[in-house]
Amino acid sequence: MSAVVDLPGVTEESWQEEAYRRGWGDGLPLVAPTPARVAAALAALHGIDLELGPLPPSGLVPTRESFAANAVMAGCRPADLPVVLAAVRALQAPEYNLHGVLATTHPCAPMVVVNGPVRAELGINSGGNCLGQGTRANAVIGRAVQLVATHVGGARPGVMDRATQGGPAKYTFCFGENEEESPFPPFSVRRGFAPGQSVVTVAATEGPHNVNDHGGTTAEDLLLTIAGTMAQPGSNNVYVKGPHFLVLGPEHAATFARDGWTADAVRDALWERARIPVSRVSEANQRQFEDWGVVPDGDAYTVSTGPEMLHVLVAGGAGKHSAWIPSFGATAAVSRAVPSRPVDRA
Amino acid sequence: MELERRGVVAPLVVTETFLPLVQAQARARRVQPRLLVVPHPVGGLNEAELAGRIEGAAAELLRMADEARGLS
Amino acid sequence: MSTDWDVAVVGAGTAGLAAARVAAERGLRVVAYERMSPGGQLVNLTVLHDHPGGTGPELVSALTAAAEGAGVRLSCAEVTRVHPGTPARLETADGEVAAGAVVIAAGLSAGRLGLPGEEALVGRGISTCAGCDGPLFRGRPVAVVGDDEWTAEEALELAGYASAVTVLVPGEPRWSAARAARLAADERVEVVTGAAVTALRGEGVLSGVVVRTADGERELAVAGVFPFVNRRGPEGLVAGLAADADGRLVPEDGVLVAGDARAGAEQSLTAAEADGRAAGEAAVAALAAGAGSLRVVDPTYGVLPEDDAGPVEATGSTATWRDVALFTNSKPNATELLRGLGARLQAHWELPELGFAAKDSASVPADPDQIDWLSQRFKMVLVAVGD
Ligand SMILES: Cc1cc2nc3c(=O)[nH]c(=O)nc-3n(C[C@H](O)[C@H](O)[C@H](O)COP(=O)(O)OP(=O)(O)OC[C@H]3O[C@@H](n4cnc5c(N)ncnc54)[C@H](O)[C@@H]3O)c2cc1C
Numbered sequence: 001m002s003a004v005v006d007l008p009g010v011t012e013e014s015w016q017e018e019a020y021r022r023g024w025g026d027g028l029p030l031v032a033p034t035p036a037r038v039a040a041a042l043a044a045l046h047g048i049d050l051e052l053g054p055l056p057p058s059g060l061v062p063t064r065e066s067f068a069a070n071a072v073m074a075g076c077r078p079a080d081l082p083v084v085l086a087a088v089r090a091l092q093a094p095e096y097n098l099h100g101v102l103a104t105t106h107p108c109a110p111m112v113v114v115n116g117p118v119r120a121e122l123g124i125n126s127g128g129n130c131l132g133q134g135t136r137a138n139a140v141i142g143r144a145v146q147l148v149a150t151h152v153g154g155a156r157p158g159v160m161d162r163a164t165q166g167g168p169a170k171y172t173f174c175f176g177e178n179e180e181e182s183p184f185p186p187f188s189v190r191r192g193f194a195p196g197q198s199v200v201t202v203a204a205t206e207g208p209h210n211v212n213d214h215g216g217t218t219a220e221d222l223l224l225t226i227a228g229t230m231a232q233p234g235s236n237n238v239y240v241k242g243p244h245f246l247v248l249g250p251e252h253a254a255t256f257a258r259d260g261w262t263a264d265a266v267r268d269a270l271w272e273r274a275r276i277p278v279s280r281v282s283e284a285n286q287r288q289f290e291d292w293g294v295v296p297d298g299d300a301y302t303v304s305t306g307p308e309m310l311h312v313l314v315a316g317g318a319g320k321h322s323a324w325i326p327s328f329g330a331t332a333a334v335s336r337a338v339p340s341r342p343v344d345r346a
Numbered sequence: 347m348e349l350e351r352r353g354v355v356a357p358l359v360v361t362e363t364f365l366p367l368v369q370a371q372a373r374a375r376r377v378q379p380r381l382l383v384v385p386h387p388v389g390g391l392n393e394a395e396l397a398g399r400i401e402g403a404a405a406e407l408l409r410m411a412d413e414a415r416g417l418s
Numbered sequence: 419m420s421t422d423w424d425v426a427v428v429g430a431g432t433a434g435l436a437a438a439r440v441a442a443e444r445g446l447r448v449v450a451y452e453r454m455s456p457g458g459q460l461v462n463l464t465v466l467h468d469h470p471g472g473t474g475p476e477l478v479s480a481l482t483a484a485a486e487g488a489g490v491r492l493s494c495a496e497v498t499r500v501h502p503g504t505p506a507r508l509e510t511a512d513g514e515v516a517a518g519a520v521v522i523a524a525g526l527s528a529g530r531l532g533l534p535g536e537e538a539l540v541g542r543g544i545s546t547c548a549g550c551d552g553p554l555f556r557g558r559p560v561a562v563v564g565d566d567e568w569t570a571e572e573a574l575e576l577a578g579y580a581s582a583v584t585v586l587v588p589g590e591p592r593w594s595a596a597r598a599a600r601l602a603a604d605e606r607v608e609v610v611t612g613a614a615v616t617a618l619r620g621e622g623v624l625s626g627v628v629v630r631t632a633d634g635e636r637e638l639a640v641a642g643v644f645p646f647v648n649r650r651g652p653e654g655l656v657a658g659l660a661a662d663a664d665g666r667l668v669p670e671d672g673v674l675v676a677g678d679a680r681a682g683a684e685q686s687l688t689a690a691e692a693d694g695r696a697a698g699e700a701a702v703a704a705l706a707a708g709a710g711s712l713r714v715v716d717p718t719y720g721v722l723p724e725d726d727a728g729p730v731e732a733t734g735s736t737a738t739w740r741d742v743a744l745f746t747n748s749k750p751n752a753t754e755l756l757r758g759l760g761a762r763l764q765a766h767w768e769l770p771e772l773g774f775a776a777k778d779s780a781s782v783p784a785d786p787d788q789i790d791w792l793s794q795r796f797k798m799v800l801v802a803v804g805d
Contacts, residue, residue: 003715003716004713004714004716005713005715005716006445006702006706006711006712006713007714008424008444008446008702008705008706008711009421009424009518009711010711010712012712015712022445024717024718033714033715033717034712034713034714035713035715038715053723054720055720056371057367057370057371058370058720059371059722059723060719060720060722061720061721061723062720063719063720063721065715065719066715066717066718066720068715069714069716069719073717097782097783099371100782103367147717151717151718152717152719152720154370154718159367160366160367160370162364288750291748292748292779293778329779330779348784348789349745349789349792349799352789352793353735354735354793354796354798354799355797355799356745356798356799356800356801357800357801358801358802358803359752359755359759359800359803360803364803382759384755388749388750388751389749389750389751390751391751396751396754396758397758399755400755400759403759404758404759404762407759407800408766411763411766411798415739
């Protein structure tokens with residue numbers, strides 16, 4: 001099978017049908033990855049090496065062309081490719097556990113968080129409705145990452161992707177951190193990257209779970225609500241542990257900052273306070289947890305293994321909402337710098 | 347599958363639903379796994395149902411084991 | 419253009435399977451209709467001459483597997499009529515279908531003498547398959563009717579069973595000097611040229627034939643006769659398409675004909691295969707040339723990494739067949755299932771005990787240390803995977 005296929009009798013109009021018939025895509029309309037579009041997309045990589053390895057479960061390594069074809073199909077503009085590439089590289093880190101993520105019955109999706117100047121360059125939304133619809137860059141970058149994994153990795157829903165129900169985040173899940181309105185240093189900087197550097201962080205997560213607190217006026221008030229939202233017995237983070245994310249809306253974040261809280265302080269407090277009373281877990285499930293080596297800390301279960309497992313960031317616009325994003329558990333937050341054009345040698 | 351690469355006879359007990367996945371992994375690793383396929387699901391079965399799964403797969407396992415050992 | 423198939427192939431013999439495979443490999447939706455059994459004439463062949471590789475049955479399975487592997491759908495139905503056009507319409511035993519391109523690879527009919535009472539004796543003395551029916555005539559005389567290379571080979575094959583083989587050549591033989599020499603060297607074979615079979619003898623089963631030569635008519639007592647003459651092409655199958663004197667089709671714009679069914683075909687396996695491939699390519703090209711062919715980069719394409727690991731030898735393992743372990747992925751009931759199965763094996767091999775290991779979590783790959791330990795200590799490990 002070659003990298004370029006002729007689809008005889010197929011036109012741009014009938015292409016959608018043809019793509020669905022071949023089992024390509026995610027159910028939404030796709031841009032046909034013609035060689036010309038793929039070449040234009042690849043040009044934006046300026047000769048940057050993909051540096052990609054085999055994708056499970058197929059074990060195939062994407063070529064430059066097939067990588068770019070997926071970005072094109074997702075609707076990416078050429079300039080979006082470096083961000084997609086950084087995200088796919090991050091998915092391949094062993095600690096991300098792509099194999100487990102693709103094959104699991106859990107509804108996790110590749111969440112993509114973007115920091116740095118590339119957000120403005122590409123128009124990646126980190127403000128109002130950034131976790132929702134309506135922004136091209138967010139929509140197509142998240143979608144492209146998922147398509148590469150599905151197509152080249154071969155994790156087709158129902159065949160290799162064994163999700164019991166899946167979740168809407170599996171269509172696309174990409175947003176920027178609202179560094180401009182965050183009282184904390186950028187998430188990427190707290191993870192060791194230089195200020196001003198464009199960075200992508202991925203993890204296999206559920207879609208966001210809203211934390212609504214309109215009444216609270218202090219950090220303590222908010223912590224009570226957030227901790228209560230996180231302390232639920234049905235998430236993978238209770239027994240598989242692993243990373244989870246608190247995406248504070250800027251107004252909630254401002255309340256914490258005004259009361260003198262840093263991001264780490266928020267995280268530490270939530271580790272102490274987000275506890276699941278044993279009484280809220282059935283005895284059968286308690287036994288199952290125990291089989292897996294998970295025992296309560298006193299009379300309550302913890303969410304994950306320690307405060308450092310909770311990643312706190314800021315995104316969104318006006319309003320009194322934040323989001324908690326639980327994960328698959330057997331995954332990690334993995335960050336990669338967005339590759340830039342190799343320095344021209346004089 | 348890693349075990350088979352090291353010369354250990356390692357039959358994989360897998361449910362029908364997961365068979366395609368396991369086969370794809372095997373293709374990726376270029377190995378031909380020994381597969382013992384049982385009906386899905388296994389989780390959530392009561393004791394009698396589980397006994398049925400064991401009964402159903404036992405003969406094939408013994409055949410596979412004897413064959414690997416050179417007894418058949 | 420709305421079609422059921424991009425390419426429909428009539429006949430799944432050597433030529434049809436090759437054409438179908440080529441088109442399917444290019445990503446087209448391809449169906450191959452077969453009214454008897456895939457392989458066509460090959461099914462009747464044991465040893466293959468002038469062709470590299472294998473026996474008839476081996477080649478049948480290889481060609482069928484290759485076609486199906488490429489995505490060809492084999493349909494057990496007869497095509498009764500083909501109407502060329504854009505799209506082409508095919509009347510089949512399963513109803514009518516539309517296809518962007520059609521390849522006719524229907525081969526030739528079985529050989530026949532064209533005599534009264536002949537059909538009733540097929541299988542009762544009349545056969546066209548030396549490989550299949552030769553053994554039935556062990557120690558008895560048979561006749562072979564024909565003039566080509568394959569007639570000669572069939573006669574030689576029959577000489578391995580029959581007491582005598584009379585090869586009746588209607589005019590002069592067309593076979594090669596080498597085959598002529600092998601026929602001459604076989605004392606059971608007699609070649610009679612300028613011979614016509616004028617009548618069949620026998621009540622219920624064949625007992626002989628009447629042969630006319632320049633010397634006049636004579637009775638030839640035979641238990642079997644193998645006619646390889648009057649094999650006809652699929653004349654009339656395609657509306658409006660001309661045929662030669664043998665009923666073999668003359669390809670015309672928009673109608674592809676491949677293999678023995680094509681006028682002027684060489685009638686050999688190698689030629690049929692090449693002809694089929696060419697027809698497949700031509701179908702692809704014809705469709706691509708048709709209105710609106712889209713070329714895209716395959717988004718599923720990838721390359722397998724070089725196999726750097728390769729099988730690793732069990733280094734320093736002292737394990738014997740008494741060392742058997744269970745390795746669970748810790749999913750609910752997985753351990754119970756393994757223990758149940760393990761107990762059966764333990765009883766069967768009278769093992770004193772079974773080893774046991776558990777993956778920390780079902781969701782992550784196994785710990786390399788655990789794999790090391792298992793491969794050092796055990797000869798056999800029963801592993802639970804998936805939910
Ligand atoms: C006795 C004999 C021995 C031979 N030995 C050799 C040899 O040793 N070496 C060699 O190279 N060649 C040999 N040949 C020649 C070789 O077998 C043929 O050239 C070759 O098999 C032709 O392949 P084909 O695909 O064109 O036709 P076929 O193999 O005849 O296939 C045609 C297929 O089409 C099907 N079909 C026909 N009409 C319809 C319809 N309307 N609908 C659906 N299906 C249909 C038929 O059932 C058949 O399966 C021999 C031939 C004969 C007769």
